Amino acid sequence: MNGLRRHGARIAITFLPVLFALLHAADVWRWPLLAHLDQFIYDARLRATMPGTLDPRIVIVDIDEASLEQFGQWPWSRDKLARLTNELMGRQQAAVLGFDVLFAEPDASSGLPVLRQLAAGPWRNDPKFGAEIERLAPSLDHDASFAKALAGRRVVLGYYLTQTGEPRAKGVLPKPVLPLEALPAARDLATRWNGFGANMAQLAAAAPEAGFFNVVLDPNEDGVVRSVPLIARYEGGAAQSGYYESLALAVHRVLKGGAPSLVPVLAPPGPRAGAPVLEALVLGSTRSSLRIPVDASGGMLVPFRGRGGPFGGSFRYVSAARLLDGSLAAGELQGKAVLIGATAPGLQDLRATPVDAVFPGVEVHANIISGLLDRRLFAVPDYAAGYECATLLLAGLLLAFGLTLLSVPRAVLLAVFTAVGLAALNTWLYLAAGLVLPLAAALAMVPLAFALNMSWGYFVEARASRNLATLFGTYVPPPLVDEMRADPRRYSMHAQSKELTVLFCDMRGFTRMSEQMAPAELQAFLNAFFSRLARIISEHRGTVDKYMGDCVMAFWGAPVDTADHATLTVEAAIHMAAVVQEINQSHRASGRPEISVGIGINTGLMSVGDMGSAERRSYTVVGDAVNLASRLEGLSGYYGVEIVASAATRDASPCYLWQELDLVRVKGKARAVHIFTPLSRARNAAQGKDEALERWGLTLAAYRAQEWRRAQELLAPLLAADPKKVLYRLYAERLASLSLQPENPDWDGATRFESK
Template sequence: MKALRRHGARIAIALVPLLFALLHATDALPIGVLQRLDSIIYDARLRWTMPRTLDERIVVVDIDEKSLAEVGHWPWARVRLAELMDELFDRQQVSVVGFDVVFPEEDDTSGLQQLRRLASGDLKDEPGFVQKLQQLQGSLDYDALFARSLRQRPVVLGYYFTSDRGGRTAGVLPPPVMDKGALRGLPIKVTSWNGFGANIAPIAGATTMGGFFNPAVDPDGVVRSVPLIAEYQDRYYESLSLAVFRLLMGLPTVEPGFPPEGTVPGEYQNLESVRLRLGQKIFAIPVAEAVTTLVPFRGPGGPEGGSFRYVSASDLIAKRIPPGTLKGKIVLVGTTAPGLLDHRVTPVGETYSGVEIHANLLSGLLDNRMLVQPDYARGFDLVVLLLAGLVLALALPLLTARRALVLSAVVIAGIVALNFALYTGAGLVLPLAAALGMAIVTSALNMSYGYFVESRSKRELANLFGTYVPPELVDEMVKDPDSYSMKAASRELTVMFCDMRNFTKVSEQLQPAQVQELLNTLFNRLTDVIRSNRGTIDKYMGDCVMAFWGAPVEIEQPAHYAVKCALEMANAVRRINEEQRARGRAEIGVGIGLNTGMMFVGDMGSDIRRSYTVIGDAVNLGSRLEGLSKVYGVDIVASEATRRQAPDFAWQEIDRVRVKGKEQSVAIYWPAAPAGRIDRAAQEELQAWATFLEAYRAQDWDHCDLLLPELRRMNPKKYLYELYAQRVASLRTLPLDPEWDGTSRFETK
């Protein structure tokens, strides 16, 4: 007890991570980083434990690029789909077919509607025409032909629900599988929508089986689960995967699965399972919140992923597949063609076909290989947090550094081992991030407490900063050292990444001493420019330099200094290139990325090497923007946040992009010059460009084609205009997308 009292401060500090972890676990104070870390852990764990074997029971009939090239653009004439159905059931003898596509509009590719209008209009008095039409309309009604091919066959039609179209509906829904009375009046949370897009009546009436193919998208944009049951106007409908599974089982009834009698409180909001009852047999499918179930992915997706066999739809229509090849198979009809936009981000792939998500879930149902996040997951997390947190907080202050390290490793390993054992042994998905983060932070706080608290002095701190930041800023810090700390802090800063283009190619033509001379010249001049603009140099990385503004010494308008510095650095490289040309040497280029935002800044690293640096999403975005400078052919790329905080420059908006690791798009800009130094011609060019961007984002390609030649005339050497000319030419070939906002997606760093 005496020892505990002596280390009271350290114990109190160690309990802080436990407190925050408990608040997070109870949802009193959700911590986004931990939520994201739990998702990352789940994704990694799923990838490590996937079977990565072929499920020969399920076949994906793929409306792929080859099929579109042979049969024509989608949607196809329904007579082709009727041929596909006849091929699957008559020649191939498949057991079940499920459609991951929807048929919401009538098919008039045969011209039947036009012929009927003529028969009731201009040609109504031509008995021969009317009689001939009556004879032909049976073969020209493609919707009826397709519906006839579905009738009396085990087919599940697909459809989708919506909540973003003002409650609009299209088509006919299949019969629901459950009504509200089955929930016993309990406020069960069920995925709910207010609109739908379903199949037209002739097709929907050909079969009673249908399932929605909407996935459940997590806040980070990743599909990890699928709603098994969804609610629309107090009626409950089944997913495509569940509908196919029920058809295979002999159409059992669907019931809500509650915990044992007497354990359900009045405010109970979640189901334990979805139960399928066929006579006396019951099959229970475990579900999580909102009646969703985690998708047990088998492996990487796509035709080459090795999880499911893919067969091109065109090969079946053309009868290139030998009869009986697919006998007894479960067939899901879907698409991998990029133009049909049925790709999702999943834990096992960033462009994963939607149809294979349903194939994975169906495979898991057939094998009873399901993952579940149980109702008691939160309670489990709280117990682990309390046990591990109290052991670490009370024991670490009493141990030597080596023993404390061993105890921390044992506790962390125990937390991880227990979690993984329950996952692999029972399919239980339990939270791990809060306990893991709490144990690591608690151990780090205890083991570093003495160093950061007891050995620090004001003067030493200021002197130590001199190893990380420019000496001229240290002079200001020494005046008031109490205002500065090396501990990590979250602050709004501006970060810059500057990379030399073509440097490797240039260096290959030089002797080692000449390369050293050129690199020293570059870094000396760029360092002078950064320091003269009050920047802090973070590090040199090969031929790249990283700097930031606003720490450790706070300055007004850090974005202004950063943009001014970037323009001066670009001019400095141009002067160096003049010297290169005078020596007969190749020139080098420069690419600079600027971003302003909240980031962590502080002394970070290992015991061997540390540095005063910045980390965070805002820093990562700055690095991505530097890479984009090469794509758009400009020397500087700045984010919207930087442009907003540096209004005294003339800016040209380059694009709106979604970079790797970010789901939200961001506008990017190029600083043309200080606002007071831009000439009239440049102003007119920027105005013309703004008009072009407006037309581009409105998908007005004709207007774009009128504006681009004028922009090229104004600035013939600007690659940006050539790039957009190529984009417009490519996009013109695609159908207009009402949801497209002009954002460009980049998947590489």
């Protein structure tokens, strides 16, 4: 919890991209770049997952350049179209025929209208001429021929809808598939039109089934056809108003055996919408009914099979010329759904799609029919925005906290795994359920959040950490600096009062050694000696304060709080003394003089921080407790021990076995203090040593009570057991002297030292 509070600013800055992405997902502040990126992802995934196989059920009769070269420029006379229709529905036995072509004007290519005008005008007095014209009329009326070819067959004509300021209507519309009342609440959400260009009445009567072939470009203005409306709302005269179906939907319905019921499915209104939203169209009412997901405008995402055109491999293309000249074998198209369209560039029925920049418009309808037959349908669900917001929020929280608390390598892995996880989930939903869900905002959010987090960590937090390392690196062991870097704000150079433990270590015998060693050799020895001591201090979490000639000063408990600072100090002192013994063994072997150390330790309240003059400052400790430790270091030689510690240090290190040395009053202090030396850790102490310490305690008690004879009696066995121990010989001399003096009622047992 402290870590989270410590990194609050970093977490907040990491969450900024998440907030912007959420605004985009909630449609509060749309970023066109993200919308285009979503289009790019959709297009790339669509191309990568297309079947890429031929659908043999659908054939495209192509009005290609070869057909135009052989049978003349478009539009062809209706007698050619009648021949084409008869060939397809008769000799070839196609299951259904759809025209991606409009027949809005009468065919005047035969000259019949002109002849009739002549018969009614200049030649009206010649009855034979008029009669001959009427005799030839059936063969010259190409519209009638075409209508006759259409009549009674499973043919679907095409038309287009328009939206203009002044509605224009031309031709005859088919019957609507749904009345206006079918979508009463969602009427403003479906594609709306107020005009049309449809087929002439004679042909519409012969082939009543028809569908519009309008396509709608992507609303993000990249000019690419990704979806096609399946139904459209036409608001014309009362008799014609309603919802109309697309050419592809009409062909599919006829192919499936007639006109199954079409039922709209409405989703509940969103948080900002006041009416239900169209989400699907259901064909049929049985268990085999087909549910077609659509968007609010009635549009369906085109399930492209592969590349477009005669060589794309998705559908078979047959040149119209082969059907008109009879070169295609009879029955070769039996049972196929046939669409008549144009790929010739001059006829301008080419579209830009995610699959190809130049894609035949007729093949767009073929892909829809194929997708409906295979039920390979894609949908942008009505909860897409909610899904995007949820994934952004969850991933954003994971990144904001994870990137902040993890190391850099693990943060990189987290960012990569998050991005890959979001993409994998999105792709799985696309492949498994056909759901097209937004991904761009999430993919953009992850690297932005990572970049902001790492930048903040490097330029703000790392700078504070580097400053901290610069300030304390020369005083504090590297492990402690690493701990301080975890929360730099907790540490500063400002002075503060804390209970710490301070240690002074002075090397004895330095003068004698300097007399026997060359300066360079002496320098090398001192460097090696103090390096070993500094390493011990560092290993025990101590902070080196300063070096003073042949003395080193260190303290524990700052700048990093250490609860057992006194114990660590005592342990470090014992190790220092052991190092001196190792050095002496080496010196005895090489003939060099031996050295010793005196160590003084005290625990107490002292000031720690950056102190000194304007020219020279250092991170140090000052105070009466520090001065006492310095005085105790000077007493070590007097008592014949290497380590002298105060009672405060003894009390703070109960894990050690201590021997009291004396009650002393050092220079500069009026109050006497008890001093001790550590013998070993309590759990390693021998039973005999415990008995010796108990006897020593009784000796000190008798000494301070001025019971000189009893004290001598208690001390005698200790001295006999260890005659070389300076402490025992010191007290034996004291007792011998004091026993000759009268009892002093003002004596408190303290030894006064007037020198440092």
